[in-house]
Amino acid sequence: MLLHIFDLDIVSFRDVDGAHCFEETEGDYGIYSAGHLVVRRRAQANRRSNPLQAGDREVAASWNSNTESLQLTETLTHALIGASLSVVTGLAAHRVRMLSTSGAIAASVVGTISIAAGWSWGALLLSMFISASLLSKLGERRKTERVGRIVEKGAERDWGQVLANGGVYAGAAFGSLMAASPTWFAIGAGALAASAADTWATEIGTLVAGRPISIISGRRVEPGTSGAISLAGTAASVVGALFIGGVTAFADWPVPFVAVVIGGVAGALADSLLGATVQERRWCELCKTLTERPIHSCGTPTSHAGGLVGLDNDAVNAVCSVVGALIALLLS
Numbered sequence: 001m002l003l004h005i006f007d008l009d010i011v012s013f014r015d016v017d018g019a020h021c022f023e024e025t026e027g028d029y030g031i032y033s034a035g036h037l038v039v040r041r042r043a044q045a046n047r048r049s050n051p052l053q054a055g056d057r058e059v060a061a062s063w064n065s066n067t068e069s070l071q072l073t074e075t076l077t078h079a080l081i082g083a084s085l086s087v088v089t090g091l092a093a094h095r096v097r098m099l100s101t102s103g104a105i106a107a108s109v110v111g112t113i114s115i116a117a118g119w120s121w122g123a124l125l126l127s128m129f130i131s132a133s134l135l136s137k138l139g140e141r142r143k144t145e146r147v148g149r150i151v152e153k154g155a156e157r158d159w160g161q162v163l164a165n166g167g168v169y170a171g172a173a174f175g176s177l178m179a180a181s182p183t184w185f186a187i188g189a190g191a192l193a194a195s196a197a198d199t200w201a202t203e204i205g206t207l208v209a210g211r212p213i214s215i216i217s218g219r220r221v222e223p224g225t226s227g228a229i230s231l232a233g234t235a236a237s238v239v240g241a242l243f244i245g246g247v248t249a250f251a252d253w254p255v256p257f258v259a260v261v262i263g264g265v266a267g268a269l270a271d272s273l274l275g276a277t278v279q280e281r282r283w284c285e286l287c288k289t290l291t292e293r294p295i296h297s298c299g300t301p302t303s304h305a306g307g308l309v310g311l312d313n314d315a316v317n318a319v320c321s322v323v324g325a326l327i328a329l330l331l332s
């Protein structure tokens with residue numbers, strides 16, 4: 001009886017939803033929205049179409065569609081702001097010759113998708129972009145002198161490099177827009193941690209380390225050679241993965257910190273292994289030197305000297321982010 005009065009009290013102050021609940025639980029009693037008590041049989045209520053329940057359904061349907069359209073509006077707002085921010089950042093990076101034209105376009109697309117997925121996705125991408133840009137500017141001349149003849153590309157990143165490093169991340173961001181799941185966070189965080197680990201290792205390794213060794217043979221190789229590792233570079237790769245792991249933890253992403261860090265380091269390791277084995281190596285006949293470049297810095301077209309034709313540095317970087325994503329996903 002107390003419960004009965006309690007119910008009645010609530011119902012009289014609440015909307016049709018409360019009345020509906022009461023009717024469901026009490027069976028023989030129904031409350032209409034004004035609070036009048038009416039006695040009727042459940043059978044009768046079931047037989048007749050119930051205007052109250054129909055009203056409830058309408059309210060529920062409009063609530064659902066309101067929520068959906070709110071979410072859509074929010075996503076579209078994010079996408080618009082994201083597009084503006086990304087294009088401005090892309091143009092600025094293009095102006096200071098960090099990105100080529102195609103690189104700026106690719107970066108704008110990756111940035112727009114990421115921010116559409118949520119501010120934290122955008123913030124994470126931005127911290128990766130800023131850290132990589134700062135590291136690449138650090139001791140730029142010294143690095144170019146040391147490895148410019150070997151590595152395929154200059155400081156200006158093109159669309160291939162942008163997508164190799166940010167493609168899996170953008171894919172995960174897009175996935176989270178389509179269907180919310182913690183899986184996308186693990187994939188995104190792992191992929192980005194791997195790219196960061198690899199980038200930090202390359203930038204610090206070529207700047208600091210003397211003569212690195214090949215990850216496969218252990219013999220000393222020229223700085224900038226694919227698959228070359230050094231103590232400084234390896235330490236930098238761990239710090240890069242820790243950095244992204246830290247940012248994802250700070251953003252409260254549903255991925256274990258350890259999964260992100262191990263994914264990142266594993267991705268960078270896979271990058272070095274592939275770089276030392278299957279990545280395409282080319283030969284400049286004029287300078288008698290190995291290089292990644294199709295046309296050597298001296299202007300001579302180079303010839304295939306080992307590895308798989310077409311498996312360039314971008315392809316290896318893409319595999320690096322896939323490995324990072326998978327490991328982080330497995331450990332989540």
Ligand SMILES: [Zn+2]
Pocket residue numbers: 284285286287288296297298299300
């Ligand atoms: Zn040459």
